[in-house]
Each structure stands twice: as C-alpha cells, then as structure tokens.
Amino acid sequence: MTVLEQMGKNAKEAARGLAPAGALKNKALYAMAQALEDGEAEILAANAQDLKAAGENGMSESLLDRLTLNSTRIKAMADGIRSVAAQTDPIGTIVGGGVRPNGLKIEQVRVPLGVIGIIYEARPNVTADAAALCLKAGNAVILRGGKEAIRSNTRITEILRAAVEQTGLPKDSIQLVEDTSRASSVEMMQLTGLIDVLIPRGGRGLIQSVVQNSRVPVIETGSGNxxxxxxxxxxxxxxxxxxxxxxxxxxxxxxxxxxxxxxxxxxxxxxxxxxxxxxxxxxxxxxxxxxxxxxxxxxxxxxxxxxxxxxxxxxxxxxxxxxxxxxxxxxxxxxxxxxxxxxxxxxxxxxxxxxxxxxxxxxxxxxxxxTDGGEFGLGAEIGISTQKLHARGPMGVNELTSTKFIISGSGQIR
Incomplete structure (x- = not known):
C-alpha cells in the first residue's frame, strides 16, 4: 500500500467519524482558529523559508504576493475559520420530500461528500480555508499544495491536525501530501474508491491537467480569464x-x-x-x-x-x-x-x-x-466553480455536500 493509499484509507475512516459529529465540528473549528493565531511565529518562520526559496528561483512579484503570509493574513485565516464555524451546519438539513399516497415518508437530506482531495498551488491560506470548509461539511480532506509553499503548508496542517485531535475528532480529517512531485498529484487522480471528489485550485494548466487525467470525479474551479x-x-x-x-x-x-x-x-x-x-x-x-x-x-x-x-x-x-x-x-x-x-x-x-x-x-x-463567497454573503469558499454540474460560482459549505433519500415506512411493499 502506497503512502497516498494509506492516507485515503485513513481519510475514509475519519469521514465516518465526522458525519455524525454535529456541534463537535464547531468546537474543532474554533480550536483550529485559535491554534493558528497561537502558532503565528512558527508559521511565519516556515513561510520565510518558502519565500526565500521562491525568490532564489525567480518567482514573479505577483506570485510571491500569493505565497506571502503575515500577521494580518494569518488573522484573516483564523477569522475565516471562525466565520465557517458560525454558519448553519448543512448536514441533516431536509431539502425536499413528502408523504406518498401509500404512506411512505420521503426525505431528501444533505450529507457529506466523504473524502475530498484538493490540489492547489502557492497560496498557503488555501490550506486553512479548505480544511475548515471540508470539516464543517463533514468531509475529510487530503490536501496537496505546491512545492513553493510546502514548509508553510506543513506547519499549518500540523497545527490544525493537533487542534482537531484535541477536541475529540479524528486528526486524519485533515491530511497533507508532503510529496510535491508530479507523481503524487497523478496518483491522487487515480484513487477511486478512496477519494470521492477532486477539486483543483490554481492556474489553467493545473486545472486542465486534473480535469483531463483524473479518474476521480472533478469539480472544476477557478482559472480566471x-x-x-x-x-x-x-x-x-x-x-x-x-x-x-x-x-x-x-x-x-x-x-x-x-x-x-x-x-x-x-x-x-x-x-x-x-x-x-x-x-x-x-x-x-x-x-x-x-x-x-x-x-x-x-x-x-x-x-x-x-x-x-x-x-x-x-x-x-x-x-x-x-x-x-x-x-x-x-x-x-x-x-x-x-x-x-x-x-x-x-x-x-x-x-x-x-x-x-x-x-x-x-x-x-x-x-x-x-466574485468571492464572503463578498456574496455566502461565507468562506473553497474556490469558484466554473462548471455547470453539482455547483457553479463560489463553493461554500453547502456546495461541499451531496444528498441522500431517507424513506420511512410501516411495512409497505411494492
């Protein structure tokens, strides 16, 4: 079993623990937000290493801006997590249904997608945003960021995992792929049965690569021409x-x-x-x-x-x-x-x-x-979906769910 296969298995187990977590998810989210603020010095030290390496490799000014963290941005990350916690929990919400003439009670309810894989580039704030949104919606997440932000992403993930575990939820609700080679992203695209959906977030090249090569269902987001x-x-x-x-x-x-x-x-x-x-x-x-x-x-x-x-x-x-x-x-x-x-x-x-x-x-x-979930009054979002199936526009907590039908009867047969 490869490292990624083991991560997928761990995520599946964690997802089963998240689905019924209810209010415990909010407790974890508030702990995550506080942990980010408490860990500011460690995060900035890791980010400084990433920025130094990126500068030496000739990264453009605008991309360096995407990579850069500071006190204000870490505070914004923490506040973003708190705003996610403050949103209504979508899980268990009844979105449709009724009673049939034969007495069957039909309810269509929101449920988690399960395990979400996210492949993204040099924006370490995505690590916190994605972890929070997935957790709120009852999903486990496997994060695979770019090599430019690996030190920042690693430290942020370690902090978030520890906070989640301290509140009694599975720490493997949040996992980071530390191998930033192309091979790891290709393997993620093939993890059918372990990853339920992939969300690429980044430039057009990254997104098209995932859309064209993935065997796992993909929600296409974000290239912005x-x-x-x-x-x-x-x-x-x-x-x-x-x-x-x-x-x-x-x-x-x-x-x-x-x-x-x-x-x-x-x-x-x-x-x-x-x-x-x-x-x-x-x-x-x-x-x-x-x-x-x-x-x-x-x-x-x-x-x-x-x-x-x-x-x-x-x-x-x-x-x-x-x-x-x-x-x-x-x-x-x-x-x-x-x-x-x-x-x-x-x-x-x-x-x-x-x-x-x-x-x-x-x-x-x-x-x-x-064009942003917060600006639209929808709260934090994981990206802007540019496709037409499942979700379109800002992808917030509700868009990270699916539905299932629950049917209650009293002995009816067909």
Whole structure:
C-alpha cells in the first residue's frame, strides 16, 4: 500500500467519524482558529523559508504576493475559520420530500461528500480555508499544495491536525501530501474508491491537467480569464475606476481581469482615461491594432495567445470591438467562464450581456473582484466553480455536500 493509499484509507475512516459529529465540528473549528493565531511565529518562520526559496528561483512579484503570509493574513485565516464555524451546519438539513399516497415518508437530506482531495498551488491560506470548509461539511480532506509553499503548508496542517485531535475528532480529517512531485498529484487522480471528489485550485494548466487525467470525479474551479466590456454608453470615469480595481487591486487572483474590450465609438475617449489609471501601477498593455493607434506605439502588439492568457500579473490585453455582439462573441471564445463585466448606461445592453454571457458571475457596472463567497454573503469558499454540474460560482459549505433519500415506512411493499 502506497503512502497516498494509506492516507485515503485513513481519510475514509475519519469521514465516518465526522458525519455524525454535529456541534463537535464547531468546537474543532474554533480550536483550529485559535491554534493558528497561537502558532503565528512558527508559521511565519516556515513561510520565510518558502519565500526565500521562491525568490532564489525567480518567482514573479505577483506570485510571491500569493505565497506571502503575515500577521494580518494569518488573522484573516483564523477569522475565516471562525466565520465557517458560525454558519448553519448543512448536514441533516431536509431539502425536499413528502408523504406518498401509500404512506411512505420521503426525505431528501444533505450529507457529506466523504473524502475530498484538493490540489492547489502557492497560496498557503488555501490550506486553512479548505480544511475548515471540508470539516464543517463533514468531509475529510487530503490536501496537496505546491512545492513553493510546502514548509508553510506543513506547519499549518500540523497545527490544525493537533487542534482537531484535541477536541475529540479524528486528526486524519485533515491530511497533507508532503510529496510535491508530479507523481503524487497523478496518483491522487487515480484513487477511486478512496477519494470521492477532486477539486483543483490554481492556474489553467493545473486545472486542465486534473480535469483531463483524473479518474476521480472533478469539480472544476477557478482559472480566471475575466473580461470587462466598455459599452458605447459607459461612464468613462466609472469604467476606468472599475478596470483599475479589477486589474490592480490584486492581479494574482482568479477574479482579476485579464482582458478589456472597448466599443469602437467610445474608444478614442475611453482608452486614454483607462490607460492613465493603469499607468499608476505600471500595467503593461497588449493591444490590438486599433488600440495601438489610439494609445501609441509603446503598447505591445497583442497576439492570439494574449486573448486566452490568464496573466495573474500587471499585464492586460485590450481590444477595440465593433459592439456588444462582438464583445459577447469574444468572451464566448476566450473566457474561462469565471467572471465578466459590462460597463454601460443602457438597460437593454445590460440585459443582453447578462443573458448571453455564460460565466459563473456576470456583472453590470461593478468590479469582477467581488466574485468571492464572503463578498456574496455566502461565507468562506473553497474556490469558484466554473462548471455547470453539482455547483457553479463560489463553493461554500453547502456546495461541499451531496444528498441522500431517507424513506420511512410501516411495512409497505411494492
């Protein structure tokens, strides 16, 4: 039996103990949050080692930001766990049913998925978020982070496991794969019967690799090739502010925009205003021919690959389009299905955009950076599902459950 097979077996046993845990799960979650705050010095020391190694390996500034922990972020991780504890426990909730003419009582109730495997990249906060959400929903979790964050993830996991065990729940409710080689992720994808569902969280390459190669069912999340379309009726100042926020507030996250589409009738006025804001953060623009005519030759010529790229950096693709239909066609071709926005004063165009753009979150006159479980009032989330089966959009506690039917009778036979 391999190490991962043993972890899967341990997780299965732990999951059976979590399903009926009830209020004990909240006790464990509050203990986990406190343990993170108490272990801040140890976590930051481990993170410093990760950052040193990443810097030596030439990691970009935006990816270093994703990897970095500090007191504020650890406090946010702990508060996130507390917010999960404060949510209503979905397990056992009756979501449907009734009494049949023959007297059978049918109840459809929420139950845990079982064992969830999560493969993710260089964001150690995911370790705490995923552990908390899975535990609240009664699931055991096997975490497999990237090599860049292995020291941070290891220390965080050790702290969380100890807190869980102290409250009487199985410590193997939370496990971390310490082997960060490709072989470990490939093996996770083959653990049918031990892992019930895999959730990849990271860039497009990681997600597509899991989707295409996994024998375990996959919930596809998060690559964010997100767009803003500036309609011909748009308020230019609003457009510039939204684009600035959606690109630069945190470019390394999946709800940051990667492409701006501008109606040709407003382009000569809108593009200079947009560029002026983006210049504040030295955003590199890769533009179509018309964009370069308006903004000048210092704009890098866009190539086909730019329209499909999730940069996760201070880089933005810009294209002048003929109108809303052209914008919608472009989004349909290149979007990852995460988040898109239209800036417009036209009710008709807003309705058309929201009806025809097929993404998990579609905005009118607002930044895509709001695509987040907390911002939507749903609590913490494990990622943004960009698929249509099981869950779509922010995946919170409820989305980490399934249902089963419980049928009560008094001797009925068919």
């Amino acid at each position: 997100c767009h803003v379309y500036v309609d011909d009726t748009a308020d230019i100042e609003m457009a510039a502010n939204i684009i600035f926020n959606a690109k630069t507030s945190r470019p390394s996250v999946c709800n940051a925009i990667e492409t701006v589409l501008v109606h040709r009738d407003i382009a000569e006025k809108a593009l200079p205003a947009i560029k002026a804001r983006l210049d504040e953060k030295k955003v590199e623009i890769r533009g179509c021919e018309r964009t370069r005519e308006i903004l000048g030759a210092d704009v890098i010529p866009a190539v086909e690959e730019d329209w499909a790229t999730e940069y996760l950096d201070y880089i933005l693709a810009v294209k002048v389009v003929d109108g809303i239909d052209d914008a919608i066609d472009h989004i349909a071709r290149y979007s990852s299905g995460h988040s898109e926005a239209i800036i417009t004063k036209s009710y008709e165009n807003a309705q058309k955009f929201t009806a025809q753009v097929d993404s998990a979150a579609v905005y009118v006159n607002a930044s895509t950076r709001f």
